[in-house]
Amino acid sequence: MSEGADLAIEVSGLYKRYGDNEAVAGVDLSVAIGEVVAFLGPNGAGKTTTVEILEGLRTRTSGDVRVLGVDPAEATSAWKERIGVVLQGAKHEGDFTSSEIVTMWSAYYRSPRSTAEVLELVGLSDAAGTRTRRLSGGQQQRLAVALALVGSPELVFLDEPTTGFDPAARREAWQTIGGLRALGVTVMLTTHYMDEADLLADRIVVISRGRIVADGTAAELAAHAAMPSQISWDAAELSSDRLPRQLRDLLGADESSAPPASPDARAVPPARPTIATQDVDAVVRELLAAAGGAGTRLDSLAVRPPTLEDTYLALTRDESKAGEFTRDEITGDSP
Numbered sequence: 001m002s003e004g005a006d007l008a009i010e011v012s013g014l015y016k017r018y019g020d021n022e023a024v025a026g027v028d029l030s031v032a033i034g035e036v037v038a039f040l041g042p043n044g045a046g047k048t049t050t051v052e053i054l055e056g057l058r059t060r061t062s063g064d065v066r067v068l069g070v071d072p073a074e075a076t077s078a079w080k081e082r083i084g085v086v087l088q089g090a091k092h093e094g095d096f097t098s099s100e101i102v103t104m105w106s107a108y109y110r111s112p113r114s115t116a117e118v119l120e121l122v123g124l125s126d127a128a129g130t131r132t133r134r135l136s137g138g139q140q141q142r143l144a145v146a147l148a149l150v151g152s153p154e155l156v157f158l159d160e161p162t163t164g165f166d167p168a169a170r171r172e173a174w175q176t177i178g179g180l181r182a183l184g185v186t187v188m189l190t191t192h193y194m195d196e197a198d199l200l201a202d203r204i205v206v207i208s209r210g211r212i213v214a215d216g217t218a219a220e221l222a223a224h225a226a227m228p229s230q231i232s233w234d235a236a237e238l239s240s241d242r243l244p245r246q247l248r249d250l251l252g253a254d255e256s257s258a259p260p261a262s263p264d265a266r267a268v269p270p271a272r273p274t275i276a277t278q279d280v281d282a283v284v285r286e287l288l289a290a291a292g293g294a295g296t297r298l299d300s301l302a303v304r305p306p307t308l309e310d311t312y313l314a315l316t317r318d319e320s321k322a323g324e325f326t327r328d329e330i331t332g333d334s335p
């Protein structure tokens, strides 16, 4: 990715120091126009600092930053109108209705979207006349996104948009965020939820201790981190002691160290022996052969590919797996 004109965000060699603390330590990042990127990282990794530098809310120590072609440190009001920011836990407690709040907000923009269109975009048309303090958590979040969309932004920053939500509210918020993609809006989504990142984002960027440790699709990250798939089956169909030695050696620690037999052992559901492997094909073949040899079927056989959460934990826990790899390295693009 080298074509500046196609990029919504371009960051190179970004540093931010707070005294002796290097909160951002050489971040390089490109986000294409229309891309939805999830920005993940443990607490204190440097997400907020990075994002707020991009939003023009914090100064940087050094490095080059362009957001929609402009250095955020020299942001003009025209540039700010092209960007939408949805802060974490944004809440409107007042006596105004959803519709009134959106209309008031419109006054800040030179050519705002109409109130009805904005409410429609976030699925709040039915709550147009509802006082904001009566909105549910999910509706509050939709209203926050609505306010960010009033000025037809090209780029939206979402900060942990579903933290503290119940499952139904999360799904509502996901629908709204998914709708931004259809509008062609570039989205930078900061989140701690792997399912959210996996579902909504084209690309995952992981930051740890101020450095980008992974940048790619969920599958690319898993491949790079050499994450195994989990193969499991019902021990009632094929118990561990019927396995050939080479498979028994691969059994997960939990399953191979069987608990001592108890008098009511039959009441306990049979365990699922599990093998973690990158060579799914070979292990499955061997398991089916073992089942065939034992005169049984393996209808319960399940293969679970690595989840983004598995990969994320490996990347942020194990520095050797993370290394300093980037999307360019994975795809072979020139820098």
Ligand code: ATP
Pocket: 018, 021, 023, 041, 042, 043, 044, 045, 046, 047, 048, 049, 050
């Ligand atoms: P979280 O997931 O907890 O929000 P984060 O990834 O957003 O974390 P940052 O808030 O960017 O992390 O913080 C990165 C580092 O910079 C941390 O060590 C933090 O203590 C430090 N830091 C952040 N803001 C300031 C500040 N205003 N002054 C001094 N240190 C700061």
